[in-house]
Amino acid sequence: MKLVTAIIKPFKLDDVREALSEIGVQGITVTEVKGFGRQKGHTELYRGAEYVVDFLPKVKIEAAVSSDLLDQVLDAITKSAHTGKIGDGKIFVYALEQAIRIRTGESGQEAL
Amino acid sequence: MENNIFHLQYAIDTFYFLVMGALVMWMAAGFSMLEAGLVRSKNTTEILTKNVVLFAIACTMYMIVGYDIMYEGGMFLKDIMFEGAKDSDAMVAAALADSAKNGFGGDSVYSNASDFFFQVVFVATAMSIVSGAVAERMKLWSFMVFAVVMTAVIYPLEGSWTWGGQSVFGMFKLSELFPVLDTAGKQVMEGGEAQWIGFTDFAGSGIVHMAGAAAALAGVLVLGARKGKYTKEGKVNAIQGANLPLATLGTFILWMGWFGFNGGSVLKLGDIASANSVAMVFLNTNAAAAGGVIAAIIVARILFGKADLTMALNGALAGLVAITAGPDTPTALAATIIGAIGGMLVVFSIVTLDKMKIDDPVGAISVHGVVGLWGVMAVPFTNDGTGFAAQFIGAATIFFWVFIASFITWFVIKMIMGVRVSEEEEYEGLDIGECGMEAYPEFVNK
Numbered sequence: 078m079k080l081v082t083a084i085i086k087p088f089k090l091d092d093v094r095e096a097l098s099e100i101g102v103q104g105i106t107v108t109e110v111k112g113f114g115r116q117k118g119h120t121e122l123y124r125g126a127e128y129v130v131d132f133l134p135k136v137k138i139e140a141a142v143s144s145d146l147l148d149q150v151l152d153a154i155t156k157s158a159h160t161g162k163i164g165d166g167k168i169f170v171y172a173l174e175q176a177i178r179i180r181t182g183e184s185g186q187e188a189l
Numbered sequence: 190m191e192n193n194i195f196h197l198q199y200a201i202d203t204f205y206f207l208v209m210g211a212l213v214m215w216m217a218a219g220f221s222m223l224e225a226g227l228v229r230s231k232n233t234t235e236i237l238t239k240n241v242v243l244f245a246i247a248c249t250m251y252m253i254v255g256y257d258i259m260y261e262g263g264m265f266l267k268d269i270m271f272e273g274a275k276d277s278d279a280m281v282a283a284a285l286a287d288s289a290k291n292g293f294g295g296d297s298v299y300s301n302a303s304d305f306f307f308q309v310v311f312v313a314t315a316m317s318i319v320s321g322a323v324a325e326r327m328k329l330w331s332f333m334v335f336a337v338v339m340t341a342v343i344y345p346l347e348g349s350w351t352w353g354g355q356s357v358f359g360m361f362k363l364s365e366l367f368p369v370l371d372t373a374g375k376q377v378m379e380g381g382e383a384q385w386i387g388f389t390d391f392a393g394s395g396i397v398h399m400a401g402a403a404a405a406l407a408g409v410l411v412l413g414a415r416k417g418k419y420t421k422e423g424k425v426n427a428i429q430g431a432n433l434p435l436a437t438l439g440t441f442i443l444w445m446g447w448f449g450f451n452g453g454s455v456l457k458l459g460d461i462a463s464a465n466s467v468a469m470v471f472l473n474t475n476a477a478a479a480g481g482v483i484a485a486i487i488v489a490r491i492l493f494g495k496a497d498l499t500m501a502l503n504g505a506l507a508g509l510v511a512i513t514a515g516p517d518t519p520t521a522l523a524a525t526i527i528g529a530i531g532g533m534l535v536v537f538s539i540v541t542l543d544k545m546k547i548d549d550p551v552g553a554i555s556v557h558g559v560v561g562l563w564g565v566m567a568v569p570f571t572n573d574g575t576g577f578a579a580q581f582i583g584a585a586t587i588f589f590w591v592f593i594a595s596f597i598t599w600f601v602i603k604m605i606m607g608v609r610v611s612e613e614e615e616y617e618g619l620d621i622g623e624c625g626m627e628a629y630p631e632f633v634n635k
Contacts, residue, residue: 123427
C-alpha cells in the first residue's frame, strides 16, 4: 500500500478528483494549504509599490492506494493537474504500513 | 406682475443654491468612505471620527469668523440677517430693487443665508482633503486644532483674495493683474470701468483643492511617513487599503457631489442663459471625470502591468479637480481631455511623491494639489478672459500662503502638543489609541 500526497493548483482540484475516480480510487482527503516552492511566492503592485505574496494558496490531496494502482494514480494526477506553468505542484509517495476501516474493523488492502 | 417674476427668480435661484450646497455637503460622506477604504482597518474609526468632526469644526469656525474674513458677512453672520435691511419687509423690497437693477438676465439675487450655506460646505471640502493625507499616524486632537486654524483663517483669507475680491495683504488684487490693452497700448475701458486680466478659478481647483493639498503637504512634511512605508534602503513598501468597495463608493459619492460643487458655482439658474450654463457645467464635470478614469487606468496598466482600481478612483477625482477651475467654457470633448490629462498626471504624481518619501495614503496631494494646479493652468486654453501668467500668479499666491501658514501652524502644534502618535499606538492602530473602539470589533474580539 502507498500513501500519495499531491500539492496542486487549487483550480485543478476537480480535474484531479475526476481523473482519480475514473481509475478506481475510492477516496481522497483534501486540505487547503499555503506554501512556496522554487518560485518563492510572487510580487504584486499596489499604487505602484511592490508587495510580496510569500505563500501561495495550494490544495493538498492525500490518497491511500494499493501498490499495483500506484503508477496509474501518479499518471492520472500528473496529467490532470498539469498546466505547464510554474507552480503546478509536486507529488510525494510514502510506503503505507497499515490501513483500518473504523466502522467494520477491516484492515490492510480490504480497508482501502 | 414683474415683481412676481422677480420673486420667483429669487426663489428658484435660492432653491438651486441650497440644493447644490446639499450635494456638496454629501461630499463629506464621499471623503469619509474613500479614506476609510484606503486606510488599514485598525485606523478606520479614527479616520471616520476625524471626518465628521472636521466637518462640524469647518461649519462652526466659518460661521464665527471665516465668512466675515472672506465675504465680510460679519462675525457670527450678523450682517446677513435681513440682508442688511432693518426687517424682513425691507429685505424683500431691497431684493426686488436689486433684481430690477440687475435685470432678469443680470447677476443673480438670492438669499444671503443660502450663500453662506453654499460657501461653508466648500470650506469643509478643503479641510477634508487634509485628513486623508495625514491618516494612520497623526494625533486626533492635533488634527482638530489645525482644522480650527485652517477653517477660521487660512482658507478664508485666500478666499477673500480670490472669490472675495480683496487685495493680497493690501499689495495687489488677483483679479486685476494685467491691464487689458488696446492696439494703441492704452488700457481698455468698458462702461467707465478699467478692464483687467486676472486670476480665474470658477469653482476652486486652486482656491479649494490645491489649498487643501498645500495644507496637507505641509502636514505630511512635519509629520513624516507611516512606519514601515519606506525601508532604509529606499524601497517603497505597499500598505494596502482595507476596503476597496468603500473607496469606490466614496469616489462615486464625490463624483455626484461635484455636480453641486461646480454646478452651483454658476451662481444662477433662473434664466435661459444661466440654465444652459449650469447644464453645460454638469455635462463637462461628468465628462472630465470619465476622461480621468480612462486615462488613469490605461497609464496604471502600462506602468504596473495590471488595472489598479485605486488609481482609477484617483483618476476620477483628478478629472473632477482638473475641470473645476473652468467647467463652463470647454466643449465636452475639451473637458474630457482636460480630465484625462489630470488622470494621467495623478498616476505619475503618486509614484513620484512616493519616491520622494512623501507618504500620502489616499493620494490627496496628487489628486487635489498637482492636478488642482493643472486645472488652474488649463483655464486659458478655453477661456480668453485670463492668461497663463495671471493663472500662475494666482496659483502661486494661494499655494505659498496656505503652505507657509499651514507649515507654521503644524510646527507650533508639534511644539505644544505633538502631532504624531507613539510608535506603539501606530502599530496597534489609532482606533483603540485615539477612540477606544474598533471599527469591526467582531473580527477582532471573537
